[in-house]
Amino acid sequence: MAERLIVVGGDAGGMAAATEARRRRPDMEIIALEKGRWTSYSACGIPYLVGGEVGELDDLVVRTPQQFRDKHLIDVRTRHEVTGIDVAKRTVEVRDHEHGRTYTTGFDTLHLGLGAVPLRPDLPGVELPHIHGVQTLEDADHLLADAQEKDCRDIVVVGGGYIGLEMAEAFVRRGLNVTIVERDSEVMSTLDPDMGGIVSEAMRSEGITVRCGEAVVAFEEKAVVTENGPVHADLVVLGLGVVPNSGLAADAGVATGVKGAVRVDPRQRTSVDGVWAAGDCAESFHLVSRRPVHIPLGTHANKQARVAGVNIGGGYATFPGVVGTAATKLCGTEIARTGLTEREATAAGLGYVVARITSTTRAGYLAKSGRIVVKMLAEKRSGRLLGAQLIGTEGAAKRVDIVATALTAGMTVEQMTALDLSYAPPFSPVWDPVLVAARKAAELVSGGA
Numbered sequence: 001m002a003e004r005l006i007v008v009g010g011d012a013g014g015m016a017a018a019t020e021a022r023r024r025r026p027d028m029e030i031i032a033l034e035k036g037r038w039t040s041y042s043a044c045g046i047p048y049l050v051g052g053e054v055g056e057l058d059d060l061v062v063r064t065p066q067q068f069r070d071k072h073l074i075d076v077r078t079r080h081e082v083t084g085i086d087v088a089k090r091t092v093e094v095r096d097h098e099h100g101r102t103y104t105t106g107f108d109t110l111h112l113g114l115g116a117v118p119l120r121p122d123l124p125g126v127e128l129p130h131i132h133g134v135q136t137l138e139d140a141d142h143l144l145a146d147a148q149e150k151d152c153r154d155i156v157v158v159g160g161g162y163i164g165l166e167m168a169e170a171f172v173r174r175g176l177n178v179t180i181v182e183r184d185s186e187v188m189s190t191l192d193p194d195m196g197g198i199v200s201e202a203m204r205s206e207g208i209t210v211r212c213g214e215a216v217v218a219f220e221e222k223a224v225v226t227e228n229g230p231v232h233a234d235l236v237v238l239g240l241g242v243v244p245n246s247g248l249a250a251d252a253g254v255a256t257g258v259k260g261a262v263r264v265d266p267r268q269r270t271s272v273d274g275v276w277a278a279g280d281c282a283e284s285f286h287l288v289s290r291r292p293v294h295i296p297l298g299t300h301a302n303k304q305a306r307v308a309g310v311n312i313g314g315g316y317a318t319f320p321g322v323v324g325t326a327a328t329k330l331c332g333t334e335i336a337r338t339g340l341t342e343r344e345a346t347a348a349g350l351g352y353v354v355a356r357i358t359s360t361t362r363a364g365y366l367a368k369s370g371r372i373v374v375k376m377l378a379e380k381r382s383g384r385l386l387g388a389q390l391i392g393t394e395g396a397a398k399r400v401d402i403v404a405t406a407l408t409a410g411m412t413v414e415q416m417t418a419l420d421l422s423y424a425p426p427f428s429p430v431w432d433p434v435l436v437a438a439r440k441a442a443e444l445v446s447g448g449a
C-alpha cells in the first residue's frame, strides 16, 4: 500500500506542504482535509475585495480543490473537518459536513496547517449578526452580503491593528463613515507609540474617527458601546488579532509553546514523530531576539509549509526563522516594520539607541516626492541593527526589505551606511532614508551625536 500523508488545513500552511511533498513523491497518497469550501485562498486580499479593488470573491482563490486534484493528484476533501487526532493509532477522526457523517482514517505522516482563530471578545452582544470577523472567505462573503442588504452608513472597526486599518480603508473607499475603536493609546500596537501616533493622524486626515484609549464594553443592535458611551454602528468589523488554532494538536499530545502555538524545529517537525506543522498554528524563531515567537503571516506560512513539504518528501530543508517584517497601507500612507520595537528590545533585555529621521521618498524636487519617517534601533554596545519602522507616502513601505535583509545578515548600522543602494531621483534622494537613519544610529552608537 502507498504511504499516506494527511494534510489538515487547505490554505497556505497546508497546501504548500502538500504540493511540495507531491513534487518529490509521486508515489505517495496525499489527502488534504479542509473544513471550509475553499483551498489556497488569499485572506490578505479580503480588505481589497471589500473596498472594491478586487472584482469578486473567487478572484482571491489561488488554486481550487479541483485544480489540486487534477494537477497535483491530491485528494482534496472540502467541508471535511478533522475533529480528533490519535498519534498512537496514527488516525484522524473526520466530520464530513457535506454528507453528515463521521469517519476515521489512518496516516503514515500528518501535516498540520490549522491556521489561527480570530479573537472574539466575551462581551454582551458579540453574537449579534452585524458583528463580523474577516478571517476566512466565508466571513468576507457574510460581510459583503450584510453590507449590501442594509443601507449602511456608519461602520465601526474594533481593533487598530493592520487588519483593522485595511478594513477601515476598504470602507472609506466605499464612501462610508468609519470609526476605529482601539483600547491602546495609539493604533498599530506592533509599532512604537510615537510611530503609531503618526498612523492615527494619517487616519484622521482620511476622515476616519479614531477613538484610542477606549475599551469596548458591549455590542448593541445599532451601536458599539465603549466605556465612554455608545458609538452608532450599522455594521461592525472585529480586527482584534488571532491565536493559534492548536487545540486539536495539543489534545493529541503535540507540544505547544508561545501563545499555545505548535512547537516546531527548523525542519517544521513537531514533538511527535511523523507529525509536521506550518503556518499560523505554529511557532517561529525570531532571529533578532533569539526567542520563539508566534507571528501569524501568510509569508511565513508559505515558506514554512514549503520546508515541511521538502522534508516530508524525503529532502532536507530548514526554516531558519523570521525577523518580524510586515507592511500595510492606509489610503496614501504606507506603514512597515521589521526586527524589534523599543518594547520588544526591552523585553529581550537589549540596550539600544534610537534614530528617528524624516526625509523624502524621492528626490525632493520631484512633484511625486513625499514624506517618510524612519525609526531605527541599534544595540547600544555593539551597534548591531535591531529593527526599523517606516511610515510614508508611496515608496516608503518596501524599503523595509532592505532593513530585513540587513537584519538577517546580522549587520551593524555602521556596516549599513556603506550599502550600495541604488539612486535615481524618481526612486530616492541621493542618501536613501534608510541610510540616513543608519548613519544617525551609527553616530549615536559611537557617541558622536
Ligand SMILES: Cc1cc2nc3c(=O)[nH]c(=O)nc-3n(C[C@H](O)[C@H](O)[C@H](O)COP(=O)(O)OP(=O)(O)OC[C@H]3O[C@@H](n4cnc5c(N)ncnc54)[C@H](O)[C@@H]3O)c2cc1C
Pocket (backbone or CB within 6 Å): 008, 009, 010, 011, 012, 013, 014, 033, 034, 035, 036, 042, 043, 044, 045, 046, 047, 080, 081, 082, 083, 113, 114, 115, 116, 134, 135, 136, 163, 245, 248, 278, 279, 280, 281, 296, 297, 298, 299, 300, 301, 327
Ligand atoms: C484580512 C487579512 C489580511 C491579511 N493580510 C496579510 C498580509 O498582507 N500579509 C501577510 O503576510 N499575511 C496577511 N494575513 C495573514 C495570512 O492570511 C495568514 O497568515 C495565512 O492565511 C496563514 O495561512 P495558514 O494556512 O497557516 O492558515 P489559514 O489561512 O487560517 O488556513 C488554515 C485552514 O485550516 C482550516 N482548518 C482549521 N481547522 C481545521 C480542521 N480541524 N479540519 C480541517 N480544516 C481545518 C481552516 O478552515 C483554514 O482554511 C492576513 C489575514 C487576514 C485575515
